Structure formats: structure tokens, C-alpha cells
Amino acid sequence: MVVFWCTLLGFMFHLAEILADQPRNDVCQDTGREEFGWALIGHDYKSSTAESFGRCFFDCSLDEKCQSTTFLWNTKECKLKKETRTSRPIDMEQNPAATYMENPYRAKKGSKASVPGSSCKDILTSGEAQGNGGYWIDPTDSGDPFKVFCDMNSYGGGWLLISRFIMETSDSINDISSSTDSYRTILPAYASNSQYLLRNGFNQLKQDMGFTQIRLYCFKKTRGRVFHIMTKEDDTKGANVVKFFTSSNNMPKACGSFSRLPDDNSSLAVHCDKWGYPNTDRWGHGNMLTDSRLFSRPMTLASVPRFYRLKGPKYQCDDNDELNPSIGDTWQVFVR
Numbered sequence: 001m002v003v004f005w006c007t008l009l010g011f012m013f014h015l016a017e018i019l020a021d022q023p024r025n026d027v028c029q030d031t032g033r034e035e036f037g038w039a040l041i042g043h044d045y046k047s048s049t050a051e052s053f054g055r056c057f058f059d060c061s062l063d064e065k066c067q068s069t070t071f072l073w074n075t076k077e078c079k080l081k082k083e084t085r086t087s088r089p090i091d092m093e094q095n096p097a098a099t100y101m102e103n104p105y106r107a108k109k110g111s112k113a114s115v116p117g118s119s120c121k122d123i124l125t126s127g128e129a130q131g132n133g134g135y136w137i138d139p140t141d142s143g144d145p146f147k148v149f150c151d152m153n154s155y156g157g158g159w160l161l162i163s164r165f166i167m168e169t170s171d172s173i174n175d176i177s178s179s180t181d182s183y184r185t186i187l188p189a190y191a192s193n194s195q196y197l198l199r200n201g202f203n204q205l206k207q208d209m210g211f212t213q214i215r216l217y218c219f220k221k222t223r224g225r226v227f228h229i230m231t232k233e234d235d236t237k238g239a240n241v242v243k244f245f246t247s248s249n250n251m252p253k254a255c256g257s258f259s260r261l262p263d264d265n266s267s268l269a270v271h272c273d274k275w276g277y278p279n280t281d282r283w284g285h286g287n288m289l290t291d292s293r294l295f296s297r298p299m300t301l302a303s304v305p306r307f308y309r310l311k312g313p314k315y316q317c318d319d320n321d322e323l324n325p326s327i328g329d330t331w332q333v334f335v336r
């Protein structure tokens with residue numbers, strides 16, 4: 001109840017302040033502040049004319065989708081925006097005839113279907129992420145958003161889950177995992193813990209949403225090693241790995257293309273020079289250039305042998321499949 005009255009009071013004070021153009025006393029919380037002389041360019045979802053800035057802000061404040069408003073004093077244009085200066089700093093411009101203001105009553109980006117981000121990274125950048133979990137995204141701005149799992153905490157955050165297998169019961173390895181080329185089907189199925197996206201869909205996601213890094217994790221208790229790496233965010237070695245899993249058949253160089261993450265204690269990750277078949281220091285396996293290559297031996301240490309495989313009925317994590325997985329064992333792949 002207190003929160004309700006504070007919100008209402010704060011809102012009324014704020015309106016009074018805007019209409020009277022007077023400085024405001026903070027009542028219960030910071031309800032945002034208008035910025036004279038600034039405009040956010042683009043990202044409109046609605047544009048109309050309003051007799052005053054107060055009226056324009058009022059319209060914005062009534063719509064949870066409205067993230068901010070830009071009012072143009074000379075034309076009286078009132079632009080309701082899907083973004084804020086925090087999420088799109090590059091699009092803020094000085095304009096003496098404009099006033100910019102964020103909507104303190106907006107729904108946080110990604111928290112509802114009405115306010116999707118374009119990716120997990122986009123939601124993280126907006127400053128409105130609320131830890132790991134489900135978020136709404138709409139990479140192509142299609143008006144048809146879907147819910148995905150984002151890891152917002154690890155290694156800089158902004159990671160979108162592409163695939164995961166968790167050994168939930170002793171029968172899990174016999175479950176048929178779902179796989180398709182439709183990222184709209186696979187990504188929202190994150191709670192099934194047994195799904196993967198085929199290569200054409202992965203390539204489509206790259207074109208629609210964009211990503212530059214892949215992160216692969218696994219842990220199999222009977223083997224007792226964590227495998228955890230992320231590809232480098234660069235335009236050469238790391239980018240060639242992303243190309244190999246989306247659009248090219250050139251097996252890219254392994255060494256120098258990824259970083260081992262702090263919890264990695266696998267033998268696979270320290271032997272990049274021996275990955276590959278028939279040539280070494282390569283990602284992939286020359287006889288397995290299939291559309292599930294990201295999940296079926298993306299890296300092969302043939303001489304030992306040790307593999308990574310997130311595709312039933314065999315799940316390998318720094319081992320040669322002589323060890324059965326146990327409950328709790330986890331494989332997952334993220335991109336950002």
C-alpha cells in the first residue's frame with residue numbers, strides 16, 4: 001500500500017513539476033527527470049502531436065511499453081520510444097528545441113512480451129536485466145517476440161542459451177532431444193533441458209540477431225573435469241569459428257581462437273594443437289561436417305581420445321564415452 005501511495009504521490013508531484021516547470025522535491029523515489037536540449041533519435045513506436053511536453057510525458061507514462069519520450073517544442077511532435085539513452089547512448093543528440101525524458105513507470109526491457117529486447121546482450125546493455133532467467137526478445141522487430149534463457153551474470157553476461165542437456169533422471173539419455181532449424185522453436189524450449197538448434201537455424205539467428213562469440217560448457221561427474229571455453233571476440237580466429245558453425249566448411253584453426261574460462265580443468269581445452277581430424281589444430285571433424293556439428297564433436301582430440309558431444313544418446317565431456325553420465329551432469333552452449 002505504501003508503495004502504491006508513494007508511486008501515486010511521486011507521479012502527481014512529477015506532473016505538477018512538469019506542468020509548472022518548477023524544480024521538484026523527491027517524494028519517495030527518483031521518478032526520472034526531463035532533459036532539456038536533448039533528443040533520442042529513432043526508435044519511435046508512436047508519434048503524434050501534443051499541446052505540451054507535460055501532455056506528451058503523460059501519454060508515455062500511461063503505456064508500460066513507452067521507455068522514453070522526446071518532445072519537439074517547435075512542431076509539438078510527441079515521440080514515444082522503445083529505447084532510452086542508456087540502451088542507445090549513440091542515438092542521443094543535442095537539440096535546443098527538444099526535451100527528452102524517461103518513463104519511470106515503464107516495464108523493464110525484456111521482462112514482458114510488450115517490451116522485447118533484440119538480444120540478451122541488448123537487454124543487458126539497457127541496464128534493466130534482473131539476473132539469469134527468461135527474457136523476451138524479438139531480433140527482427142517482427143512484432144512476434146518469444147522468450148529465451150539469458151545468462152546475465154557470467155563472463156560479462158548477455159549470453160543467449162542455444163542448447164542444453166541436463167541429466168535429470170537416470171533415463172534422460174534415452175529421451176529424444178528436439179532439434180530443428182527454427183530458432184523460434186528451440187530457444188523458447190530452454191526448460192526442456194534437451195534441445196538443440198541445427199546449423200541453418202543457427203546461421204539464421206546469426207543473420208537476424210547477430211553474435212560474435214560461442215561459449216561451450218560441460219561437466220560429467222564420472223570423468224570429473226569441467227570443460228568450459230568461449231571463442232574470442234575478434235574478426236579473425238574467433239570469427240572463423242563462428243563461420244564454421246554457421247556458413248562455412250573450412251575447419252578453422254583451434255589454437256588462439258578461444259579462451260579457457262576459470263573453472264575449466266579439462267584436458268581437451270589445453271590440447272588445442274591436437275584437436276581435429278584428419279588435420280590437427282582444427283575445430284570439427286572432417287568426417288562429421290553435418291548440420292549438428294556444433295553438438296556432435298565440435299572438437300575432437302583423436303589421439304587420446306577425448307570428445308565433446310551434446311547430442312543423444314551419447315554425451316561426451318572430455319572423455320571417450322566409456323563413462324556413463326550421472327544425474328546433474330550438464331552440457332550447455334551460449335552465444336552473444
Ligand SMILES: *[C@@H]1O[C@H](CO)[C@@H](O)[C@H](O)[C@H]1NC(C)=O
Pocket residue numbers: 224225226263265
Ligand atoms: C575440476 O573441477 C570440478 C568442479 O570444480 C571438480 O569437481 C573436479 O574435482 C575438478 N577436477 C580435477 C581433476 O581437478
